[in-house]
Amino acid sequence: MVLEIDEIKKILPHRAPFLLVDRIIEIDPFKSATGIKNVTYNEPQFRGHFPHQAIMPGVLILEAMAQVGGIAMLYPEENRGKIALFGGMDNIKFKKPVVPGDQLVMKAELMKVHGDYGRLHAESFVDGVFAAQGDFTFALQQPANE
Incomplete structure (x- = not known):
């Protein structure tokens, strides 16, 4: 199953510039997901990281990966509308x-x-x-405004 950006926006609460998933190309709800982020020079982080040698900040790569996992968890109807909050990160590696x-x-x-x-x-x-x-630990919660 493929999820385009309009469906992703129904699942994740993130919006530009912090919605970091452009498409989900595979999903097995409550188990796994595979997503794509097309990296473009027009994104705001490249004005300062680094102006003469643009590199996507590691923290945004981690956030993008976590959002893909969040989609696997939030896709089922019973979790729609919840938000996934970080509890911790381990075994981080950049290659x-x-x-x-x-x-x-x-x-x-x-x-x-x-x-x-x-x-x-x-x-x-x-x-x-x-x-x-x-590796990410997370907790699902209802948004504070509900």
Whole structure:
């Protein structure tokens, strides 16, 4: 199943410039998802990171990977409208800089889910080359304004 940006916006609460997933190309709800982020020079972070050698900040790569995992968790109707909050990150590794023009392919797998809490492992690749990975703990909550 493929999810385009309009469907992703129905699942994730993020909006530009912090919606960092352009398309979901595979999803197995409550288990895994694979998503794509097309990296372009027009994104605001490249004005300062770094102006003469643009590199996608590692923290945004981690956020993008976590958003793909969030889609796997928030896709089912019973979780729609909730937000996923970070509880922690472990085993973070960066192996390849991500630059404008790259297509970041992110794979997230839910390792453990207990109620509204869970842990996921995510990896990202550019042209099939490993770029980054991380393990994330999260908690699902209703937004504060509800």
